[in-house]
Amino acid sequence: MRIKTIVIYLPIVFLILYFGYTQFENKSIKTISTTELAQKLEDESSSNTIFVDVREPHEFEAGHIKEMKNIPLSTLKTDYKSLSKDAEIVLFCRSGKRSLQAANILKDYGYSNVVSVNGGIQAWQGEVVK
Template sequence: MSIETIVIIVLLAAFIIWRLRPVKGIRNITTAQLKNELKDRNKQFIDVRTPGEFRGNSIRGFKNIPLNQLSAKAASLSMDKEVVLICQSGMRSSQASRILKKMGFQKITNVKGGMNAWI
């Protein structure tokens, strides 16, 4: 193997590890923990799946803001209240968490496993 190939592999591995690491300031909870938090009126529950996915199966109390619209619609969210994010598997809600964090939101919770774990 050439040195260039090794460098590329190392850089690729470092990038993947960097992308998968948890972001500081973002809380991760299970769906079991979510069940205990659903009645908290001081939290904003956001489902970042597509409208079709949301119509097919959703959790009462969640508002649908698709991931591709989150940046544009984030102004409709209160920065003072915790934002709880869910998607189908936890990947899009993790991305949404990063987006909101970069926008200055401080209280962000991601539901691990998403709707797949809820069912």
Template sequence: MIKTMTVSELQKRVQESTKPFLLDVREPHELDICKLAFDEHIPLGDLPDDYEKLPKDAEIVVYCRSGARSLRACEFLEDHGYGNLTNLSGGVLAWANDIDPTMQKY
């Protein structure tokens, strides 16, 4: 089952010792505009070729610009045996709006 997490929840979780594994599925040019800290960057289109490098035993929080691509990535990963998946609701746009207003929006 795919869970959702708000950016406020993520902000708290990344401070914990058991922080989740963060997967950014945006395109490379989007990282030049703004980015969050992440453990792995795999654009959504590359996920079918590269998903096996992700840890199966970790909680994975997937994010993109708004939450749509990350939901598709979560669905793909769930179909390929990953179980502890969370979609970041609102993506980096929500992070910019609610957590870091200095972050550039696009």
């Protein structure tokens, strides 16, 4: 009877721990909406902000925001050095998941001012360049 209980509850405990950890890990990352992104893009005081689209090149070419620099998540671990640690780094992707992953990578490399955009290109209402 005890083995059945362990077999039933152990996977549930692991799932709770996993999802709790991922939520905790991402809580230290500041997030903004696409509306706030639009405001940042228009704000002239954002001169020390780097806007990075972490989608793959074919996704970026299919449609992107004009001011975005494309550094795919798949190459970020080698290409991150082109980003100033003194700048605010605003990360953008298709839905917001990869930008959170990118933010965590940059945090691991010592970047302290990283922001992830919730909803990504799917939620973007502004102009897109193709």
